[in-house]
Amino acid sequence: MIKIHSLADLPETIPVFPLQGALLLPRARLPLNIFEPRYLAMLDDVLKTDHRLIGMVQPREVPQDMGNPPLHQIGCAGRVSSFSETEDGRYMITLSGISRFRILAQNAGFTPYLRADVDWACFESDLGPCAKDTKFNRPKFLKLLRKYFSASDLSSDWDSLKDADEELLINSLSMLCPFTAEEKQALLETPSLQTRRETLVTLMEFALRPSDDPIRKIQ
Numbered sequence: 001m002i003k004i005h006s007l008a009d010l011p012e013t014i015p016v017f018p019l020q021g022a023l024l025l026p027r028a029r030l031p032l033n034i035f036e037p038r039y040l041a042m043l044d045d046v047l048k049t050d051h052r053l054i055g056m057v058q059p060r061e062v063p064q065d066m067g068n069p070p071l072h073q074i075g076c077a078g079r080v081s082s083f084s085e086t087e088d089g090r091y092m093i094t095l096s097g098i099s100r101f102r103i104l105a106q107n108a109g110f111t112p113y114l115r116a117d118v119d120w121a122c123f124e125s126d127l128g129p130c131a132k133d134t135k136f137n138r139p140k141f142l143k144l145l146r147k148y149f150s151a152s153d154l155s156s157d158w159d160s161l162k163d164a165d166e167e168l169l170i171n172s173l174s175m176l177c178p179f180t181a182e183e184k185q186a187l188l189e190t191p192s193l194q195t196r197r198e199t200l201v202t203l204m205e206f207a208l209r210p211s212d213d214p215i216r217k218i219q
Helices: 037-046 121-127 137-149 158-163 165-176 181-188 195-208 214-218
Strands: 015-018 031-033 053-057 076-083 091-107 114-119
Touching: 015 037, 015 165, 031 037, 031 076, 037 053, 037 091, 053 091, 053 114, 053 137, 053 181, 091 121, 114 181, 158 195, 165 181, 165 195, 181 214
Parallel strands: 015 053
Antiparallel strands: 015 114, 031 091, 053 076, 076 091, 091 114
8 A cells, every 4th residue: 555645646536435415634534334335346446456545525416306416526535544344244434534636527437436537736735744723713713612512412522622633623523513515515625724714613603693693594
């Protein structure tokens, strides 16, 4: 298995796993339960490669009568960092986020799953060190987060959040909070950790508005 240090180490074509509401971000981890035959075949093929990459991408939200929805152009590739097989033939895997990508073309090909030609160039910083948010105000952020978790009936280990690395904290919340698929896509496409945190704050503040708020009625 090769180590990925630069864009040159990344393949031009990767298998793509469209999954509504599933968000993967660089340097974060996403557990998945693989059970559909086409994705079991995909995983078997991926484990034979040097890079072990799977591209997570979200389908666009369209009316149900439109058939297979188109995909968002930007996704995030993760390396299969752990996997186990259950007695009933499913795979429990973990993807470790490597880099975002832009889909150039989809390849139906001879596989039961989708493959895509992708471009990594716009996201070279994803391969670098952990991102920093120099304007991150942790006490203010955690105060808002407590309100949001209480309103959403969510729980957390607040002691660990107080000490968590800012990138891990912001990215984990972006992935785990019950936002819509389009809202999670917006979090994926932010150009920096600071703008992701600002988007996250905006989404939490919006969720805390009363249902009869005029701003919510506009949406």
